[in-house]
Amino acid sequence: MAASNLRDIKRRIKSIDSTVQITNAMKLVSSAKLRKAKTIYEKVNKYLHFIQGSIEGVFQKVSEVPDEYTKAKAHVNRTCYIIITGNRGLCGGFNSSVIRRALYEMQQEQEKEKRENPLLVTIGLKGKEYFSKRGYEIESEYLSPPEDISFIDTQIGSKPIVDLYREDKIDKIVLIYNRYVDSFRQEVTVQTLLPYVYKQPETAKQTERKYIEYEPSMEEVLNYLIPKYVEVMIYDAMIESATSEHAARRMAMENASDSAKDMIKQLSLKFNQARQAAITNEITEVVRGAEAVK
Amino acid sequence: MKKNFRLEVVTPERLFYSGDIELVIVKTNSGEEGFMAGHTWAVKLLQPGQLRIQEKDEDRQNMKYAAISEGYIVVEDNVTIFTDAAEWPEEIDLARAERAKERAESRLKQISPDDIEHARLEIALHRAINRIRVKGGNHHHK
Numbered sequence: 155m156a157a158s159n160l161r162d163i164k165r166r167i168k169s170i171d172s173t174v175q176i177t178n179a180m181k182l183v184s185s186a187k188l189r190k191a192k193t194i195y196e197k198v199n200k201y202l203h204f205i206q207g208s209i210e211g212v213f214q215k216v217s218e219v220p221d222e223y224t225k226a227k228a229h230v231n232r233t234c235y236i237i238i239t240g241n242r243g244l245c246g247g248f249n250s251s252v253i254r255r256a257l258y259e260m261q262q263e264q265e266k267e268k269r270e271n272p273l274l275v276t277i278g279l280k281g282k283e284y285f286s287k288r289g290y291e292i293e294s295e296y297l298s299p300p301e302d303i304s305f306i307d308t309q310i311g312s313k314p315i316v317d318l319y320r321e322d323k324i325d326k327i328v329l330i331y332n333r334y335v336d337s338f339r340q341e342v343t344v345q346t347l348l349p350y351v352y353k354q355p356e357t358a359k360q361t362e363r364k365y366i367e368y369e370p371s372m373e374e375v376l377n378y379l380i381p382k383y384v385e386v387m388i389y390d391a392m393i394e395s396a397t398s399e400h401a402a403r404r405m406a407m408e409n410a411s412d413s414a415k416d417m418i419k420q421l422s423l424k425f426n427q428a429r430q431a432a433i434t435n436e437i438t439e440v441v442r443g444a445e446a447v448k
Numbered sequence: 449m450k451k452n453f454r455l456e457v458v459t460p461e462r463l464f465y466s467g468d469i470e471l472v473i474v475k476t477n478s479g480e481e482g483f484m485a486g487h488t489w490a491v492k493l494l495q496p497g498q499l500r501i502q503e504k505d506e507d508r509q510n511m512k513y514a515a516i517s518e519g520y521i522v523v524e525d526n527v528t529i530f531t532d533a534a535e536w537p538e539e540i541d542l543a544r545a546e547r548a549k550e551r552a553e554s555r556l557k558q559i560s561p562d563d564i565e566h567a568r569l570e571i572a573l574h575r576a577i578n579r580i581r582v583k584g585g586n587h588h589h590k
Contacts, residue, residue: 194461368491369477369492370478375492
């Protein structure tokens with residue numbers, strides 16, 4: 155009995171050891187990907203700030219902001235949720251926390267405001283699988299791996315969403331994704347893209363009220379800028395979510411490696427104890443045997 | 449003395465160009481338009497087309513060319529161009545651009561103009577043609 159117990163423990167140690175090797179490798183891969191994603195993310199973020207700056211600049215100069223993009227529509231009552239998850243698992247609570255939050259938001263909105271069933275845009279395989287199984291209406295999906303997203307690609311996906319808004323099929327666009335705080339923390343964030351929330355700056359720079367030429371017209375420029383803002387926001391969120399995913403996976407793999415190592419330690423102890431016990435047992439048997447012969 | 453100003457060309461993916469220049473020419477909705485120092489402040493939409501830059505202390509024969517996608521230009525004391533994509537001629541893969549052009553053309557023939565794909569393909573076609581033109585070195589096109 156003792157011998158089979160020993161063998162069992164040994165087998166378990168071996169299998170955990172190979173798991174450690176895998177999780178360790180995945181951790182290294184994720185760290186490398188994280189580094190790469192972070193540099194891209196920082197660039198995109200800068201561009202987004204530029205665009206936002208331009209939009210606010212236009213808003214500051216126009217006396218009347220066109221209602222189309224800034225006010226809720228009275229006769230439309232439907233929200234489009236853009237939910238960004240990863241394509242793969244093994245990254246801790248990364249995917250499930252986004253999904254949970256999305257469900258919560260949708261439920262809240264429907265209970266309080268009696269809105270129509272939401273329309274979903276899922277980015278990433280995990281979200282798509284979850285919501286399509288449960289019968290949600292999915293307008294479009296985007297499934298390429300987040301490492302090689304290009305802006306042109308995301309544009310093809312995001313344009314139809316703005317069109318739906320323009321055609322009064324939806325009156326709100328909400329983005330739910332994992333925000334990258336630092337490599338240890340990622341936060342699920344809910345952000346309303348449209349209607350556009352314009353924050354009046356506290357100190358309006360009156361001095362900069364220079365004459366500005368808009369071509370073709372101020373409205374046209376805004377009509378270009380705001381959808382562009384939505385496109386860039388989505389792109390930015392996808393990149394940010396990818397960065398978060400790598401960070402989350404790295405953490406998950408690190409934790410897995412650590413706890414596997416702990417298990418190996420404990421099992422080694424158990425193994426040694428069992429071995430000792432077996433030896434002691436044998437000695438006792440030998441001694442007893444010898445004594446019996448006397 | 450000629451006046452210079454700073455130009456920045458930004459795409460979502462990178463800072464494409466940054467430098468002191470004398471003149472920049474882009475394609476706005478009303479056609480090719482050049483901007484020099486001291487221009488009235490403006491915000492203008494851009495169409496996919498050629499971007500031409502005359503850098504500081506360079507003469508007009510020696511301009512830099514690039515292909516840019518749609519975007520907008522902000523003219524203040526300095527000029528910033530925001531565009532979806534930008535490429536120098538040496539970055540353009542001519543064979544790829546030509547393949548893209550053919551693909552877009554043949555697809556356009558197959559589908560009806562009402563198809564949502566149609567608008568997208570037209571953009572793709574324009575983009576491909578633009579890239580071929582910039583790459584082709586035929587800078588003085590009409």
